[in-house]
Amino acid sequence: MRPVEIGLDGLLCLLLLVLAWKALRAPHLYQSAIYFIALGLVMALAWVRLAAPDVALAEAAIGTGLLGVLLIDSLRVFARDSKTDPDAESEEPPPGEINVYPAGSARPSGRTLPMILVTASCGLLAILLVEAIIELPDGGGLTAAAQENLERSGVDHPVTAVLLNYRGYDTWLEVGVLLLAMLGIFCAGGRVGFAETRQSNPPGHLLSWLIRALAPLMILAAAYLLWLGKLAPGGAFQSGVILGSAGILLRLAGFQVISRLPPLAVKLGLLLGFGVFLIFGGAALLTGRAFLEYPEARAGELILLVETAAAVSIGFTIFAFFAYLNSRDQPEAQENHAREEGGNQKP
Amino acid sequence: MIAGIETHQIYAVTAGLLFCMSLGGLFLCGHFFKKIIATKILGTAVFLLFISLGKRNAMEFADPVPQAMVITGIVVAVSAGAFALALARRIWRETGQSTFEDKP
Amino acid sequence: MTPADAATIVFCLAGAVFFLAGTVGLLRFPDIFSRLHALTKADNLGLGLIVIGLVFQAESIAGAFKLLLIWGLALAAGSNTCYAIGRYALERLPEKGPKEVEK
Numbered sequence: 001m002r003p004v005e006i007g008l009d010g011l012l013c014l015l016l017l018v019l020a021w022k023a024l025r026a027p028h029l030y031q032s033a034i035y036f037i038a039l040g041l042v043m044a045l046a047w048v049r050l051a052a053p054d055v056a057l058a059e060a061a062i063g064t065g066l067l068g069v070l071l072i073d074s075l076r077v078f079a080r081d082s083k084t085d086p087d088a089e090s091e092e093p094p095p096g097e098i099n100v101y102p103a104g105s106a107r108p109s110g111r112t113l114p115m116i117l118v119t120a121s122c123g124l125l126a127i128l129l130v131e132a133i134i135e136l137p138d139g140g141g142l143t144a145a146a147q148e149n150l151e152r153s154g155v156d157h158p159v160t161a162v163l164l165n166y167r168g169y170d171t172w173l174e175v176g177v178l179l180l181a182m183l184g185i186f187c188a189g190g191r192v193g194f195a196e197t198r199q200s201n202p203p204g205h206l207l208s209w210l211i212r213a214l215a216p217l218m219i220l221a222a223a224y225l226l227w228l229g230k231l232a233p234g235g236a237f238q239s240g241v242i243l244g245s246a247g248i249l250l251r252l253a254g255f256q257v258i259s260r261l262p263p264l265a266v267k268l269g270l271l272l273g274f275g276v277f278l279i280f281g282g283a284a285l286l287t288g289r290a291f292l293e294y295p296e297a298r299a300g301e302l303i304l305l306v307e308t309a310a311a312v313s314i315g316f317t318i319f320a321f322f323a324y325l326n327s328r329d330q331p332e333a334q335e336n337h338a339r340e341e342g343g344n345q346k347p
Numbered sequence: 348m349i350a351g352i353e354t355h356q357i358y359a360v361t362a363g364l365l366f367c368m369s370l371g372g373l374f375l376c377g378h379f380f381k382k383i384i385a386t387k388i389l390g391t392a393v394f395l396l397f398i399s400l401g402k403r404n405a406m407e408f409a410d411p412v413p414q415a416m417v418i419t420g421i422v423v424a425v426s427a428g429a430f431a432l433a434l435a436r437r438i439w440r441e442t443g444q445s446t447f448e449d450k451p
Numbered sequence: 452m453t454p455a456d457a458a459t460i461v462f463c464l465a466g467a468v469f470f471l472a473g474t475v476g477l478l479r480f481p482d483i484f485s486r487l488h489a490l491t492k493a494d495n496l497g498l499g500l501i502v503i504g505l506v507f508q509a510e511s512i513a514g515a516f517k518l519l520l521i522w523g524l525a526l527a528a529g530s531n532t533c534y535a536i537g538r539y540a541l542e543r544l545p546e547k548g549p550k551e552v553e554k
Contacts, residue, residue: 009354013361020365020388024372029380036384043391050358050402055394058418062425067387071380074432078380078439118374126367133359133396138403142412158411159418167415174419181426188433204538210531217524237418314422321429325436 009049015042029078033071040064053233054159061241066318069248073326154299156231163235164303168292171236172277175310178317179274185324194258194266194323211253218246226311230300236307236314243315248322258323270320273313276306355402362396377446379435383428390424455507462504469497483540487533494529498522 019042023035040063047056146158146166153161163171222242229235250257258266280302281292289295294302369388376382394417401410439445473493480486502522509515 005354006352006357009357013357016361017364017368020368023384023388024369024376024381029378032381032384036387039388040391043395046358046395047398049354050398052398052402052414052417055398055414055417055421058421059391063387063391063421067425067428070429070432071384074380074436077436078378078445115375118371122367122371125370126364129363129367130360133363134356136359136400136403143410146411159414162411162415163418167412170416170419174423177423178426181430184430185433188430188437190437204534206534207531210527214524214527237422318425321426325429325433 012042012046012049016046029075030072033068033075036071037064037068040068054235054238057233057238058241061238061245062318065245066241066248066322069322070325073322152296152299154294154296154301154303155229157229157233157235159233160229160235160303160307163237164307165294165299168277168281171310172274172281172292175273175277175313178314179270182270182317182320182324185321189324194320194327208253211249211255215246215250218242218249222246222311222315226307227304229307230304236310239307240311240314241318243311244318244322247315247319251319251323251326258320266316266320269313269316271313272316273310276309280306355399358399358402359396362392362399365392365395377448379431379438379445383431383435386431387424387428390420394420459504459507462500462507466497466500466504469493469500473497484537487537491529491533495526498525 016039019035019039023032023039026032026035040059044056044060044064047053047059143158146162149166150156150158150161153165155161155165219242222239225234225242226236226239229239247257261269277292280294284293285291366389369385369392372385373382373389376385397413398417401413435445470493473489476489476492477486480489499522502518505518506515509518
């Protein structure tokens with residue numbers, strides 16, 4: 001390996017460590033969130049260096065983009081003083097308050113012993129881990145096995161083959177985890193339905209023009225990535241995330257996407273991916289094959305169908321995460337109830 | 348000696364260090380928000396180790412199996428993170444608490 | 452080294468210079484508006500030059516077109532972000548001095 005490459009990798013790794021340290025140690029939560037987003041973007045570069053472009057796409061889009069939006073949106077809630085009157089809660093907090101919210105004060109003082117203990121044990125663990133990682137033997141891996149069966153899988157990109165054919169179970173259950181997380185968020189939020197957010201400062205003409213222009217382009221890009229997943233990095237996850245972010249952008253620009261949809265369509269959108277996997281798995285069982293085993297001749301088409309359903313469902317779910325968390329938290333159950341009866345039905 | 352270092356080794360060691368750093372952060376940071384960030388970094392460190400070990404004997408493309416699992420993992424980690432944020436926000440809304448400590 | 456490679460090196464280096472200057476400006480400029488100014492130069496020109504450099508390496512016309520499309524999208528997104536931040540800062544100007552609005 002050339003020294004230039006070692007220098008680049010070393011610099012990236014150093015940057016990763018520094019950003020992680022800063023994210024954990026920043027005095028303000030807002031800075032913490034920004035450092036975390038920066039960490040995710042540098043991590044995407046690290047994935048590219050490790051020859052894993054699929055992971056880089058997923059990390060940049062989901063790990064950083066979506067979670068970053070959710071984190072910053074949550075700051076809006078945490079920055080709000082819980083003791084203020086309910087009327088004030090509907091207003092956006094002044095921007096200064098987000099910045100000055102101290103996280104350091106959350107740690108109780110006079111707890112040096114646990115701190116020393118934790119630091120020492122983590123340091124010891126670090127030494128042992130690094131030692132173990134260096135000692136690991138080379139070799140192993142499943143690259144050859146994945147390549148060998150590629151022809152039978154119906155797609156030409158090994159990562160997609162693993163995701164949707166060899167390890168279809170994982171992907172199915174993962175779509176299930178998304179669904180579960182959505183249900184959990186409904187429970188934690190204490191309400192169902194996506195209340196409209198009153199924008200305290202509506203987006204300008206420029207922004208709303210841009211988003212109007214970008215939304216179709218993003219849907220096109222999502223379709224392209226989905227189709228490309230057969231031969232090259234891309235696929236259901238990345239495409240779903242682009243769909244989801246198109247929805248998030250539309251909502252941020254003030255277009256009420258999800259609350260316009262009939263409640264049944266919302267539920268169907270959330271369930272689609274999981275359901276299609278289940279139907280295909282069941283059909284495979286009925287015709288005497290293993291669960292989620294595709295007939296070899298038609299594997300390509302079937303995988304594309306399952307992928308499309310999964311992408312739509314993933315996009316819909318992550319958009320729903322944001323739409324739900326972003327809609328106004330209402331402590332008053334009555335107002336909540338009235339709103340739901342007007343707009344959304346309880347499932 | 349420097350010429351003997353491979354890309355995956357650098358990243359694997361970094362992953363180990365990141366893991367320990369965020370584990371410490373998980374214990375020492377009080378605020379839910381930071382605990383969630385620490386958990387996310389913890390997960391990312393595991394993914395980094397996984398992928399860099401998958402790169403050990405690959406030529407131009409890393410081992411696809413860990414890659415597929417990490418993509419799955421990223422999505423699951425984000426869903427868990429979103430759920431954790433929702434829980435933290437509910438706790439904050441109901442009790443005004445943002446840490447596990449009892450209020451003085 | 453072919454002429455295409457030489458052009459790539461020249462354009463990418465020029466782009467890197469713009470990124471470096473933009474970063475220095477972001478760190479050194481005193482208030483939010485001059486920082487935005489520095490940042491947008493890096494985004495627009497730096498990325499543009501690097502994209503032009505990479506176009507010489509593109510395998511097909513479609514590939515080159517995609518690279519240029521990335522630049523166009525980054526331009527649109529970058530100028531909008533800049534506009535949004537600037538507008539946000541400007542709305543807060545009366546209450547606070549320009550210095551406090553930064554970050």
